[in-house]
Amino acid sequence: MKNTQIISVINQKGGVGKTTTVINLATALTFQNKKVLVIDLDPQGNATTGFGISNNNIKTIYDVLNGNCNFEESISETSINNLKIVSSNVDLSGLEVETASENRRAFLLKDKIEEFILSDKNDFSYVLIDCPPSLSLLTVMALVVAKSLIVPLQAEFFALEGLSQLIKTIDRIKIKLNPSLDIRGVLLTMFDKRNKLSNQVDQEARKFFKNKVYETVIPRNVRLSEAPSHGTPVLIYDKMCSGSRSYLSFTEEFLKQEDIMDSAA
Ligand SMILES: Nc1ncnc2c1ncn2[C@@H]1O[C@H](COP(=O)(O)OP(=O)(O)OP(=O)(O)O)[C@@H](O)[C@H]1O
Ligand SMILES: [Mg+2]
Incomplete structure (x- = not known):
């Protein structure tokens, strides 16, 4: 069985860079010969269109969650090698x-993904889940299935607002689910940096989250905002x-975390 890591990219605040982070972390991981599956768990479908995929007439995560198709049938190729x-x-x-009315609905996504991950069809190293900007059922599902979380934080006013709500939700899921x-x-x-x-x-994020904050920061960059309209990372x-x-530098740091985790194990 493949040791697949499931990571959710989460922040209930809108427009903070969740989708951009999912798209580019996934792409950069393939440059390191990793096989990556992105799950677009946002009804906005921005990760889907960001990869230049039309979301009409194909099976989506909705079809998986409502039982219309199995997980494997919902996986599409992208134009990037090793990235689905x-x-x-x-x-x-x-x-x-x-x-x-379903009482196990928080586990719906977990059940579907785990069945696939445990099967011999799975050869992914990473599953990256792009969450919607809310603390709704979809986000709870992403919290229940994930091994770990990446929280993008927009370096702007109000960035830290709502974080206590997010942390409370994470803690509650940890205790119960x-x-x-x-x-x-x-x-x-x-x-x-001029702002x-x-x-x-x-400073505040580093005071609060300590060494959980990546040293790499993503600058405001117009190319990042242009890329999605070309359907390409x-x-x-x-x-x-x-x-x-x-x-690229964030992805290097992300992978280094694993060396540290491995040597601590
Ligand atoms: N570092 C950046 N510099 C400039 N523009 C950016 C940057 N990161 C993201 N953007 C742009 O900002 C907008 C919001 O980014 P993105 O869609 O990644 O956020 P999100 O958190 O996924 O949003 P939502 O909550 O709506 O899902 C997009 O138009 C994106 O192209
Ligand atoms: Mg998004």
Whole structure:
């Protein structure tokens, strides 16, 4: 059996760089010969379109969760070698209401993913889950299935607001549903070093999360915001821009965490 790591990228605040982080971490991991599966768990479907995939007429995560198809059938190829995706579209927004009477619904995603991961069809090293901007059922599902979390934090005013709510939710899930859940790291995004506020958020985040905050910060970079409209990760669109370089350096740091974890084991 493959030792597949499931990592959710989460922050209930909108527009903080969750999807951009999922797309570019996934892409950078494939450059290190890792096989990666992205699960788009957001009805906005931004990770899906960010990879240039049309989310019409294909099986999505919604079809998996409502029993229309099995997990494997929902996996699509992307244009990037070793990177596959389970896509999403607006249908997913109906799931919360449709499953209201199911008492194990928080485990729905976990059950589906685990069945696949334990099968001989799985050869992924990483499953990265792109969460929606809410603390809804979908996010709870992502917290229940994940081994660890990456929390992007926008280096802007209000960045830390809502974090206590997120941490409370994580703690509650840990106690009741997923004891081994852990924040793997906090990633500062849209950093503007000329802006005093960015530096303040940086300091406060490091005071609070200590060494959980990645040393790499993602700068505000126009190439990062252009790439999705071309349906391609910035790492392919413009490999040399500051956004790409920062995501490569973040991925290096991310992988180094594993050397540290391995040597501590
Ligand atoms: N470092 C950056 N510099 C400039 N623009 C960025 C950066 N990171 C992300 N963006 C842009 O900001 C917007 C929000 O980013 P993204 O979609 O990754 O956030 P999100 O947290 O996934 O949003 P949502 O909560 O809506 O899912 C997008 O248009 C994206 O292209
Ligand atoms: Mg998003």
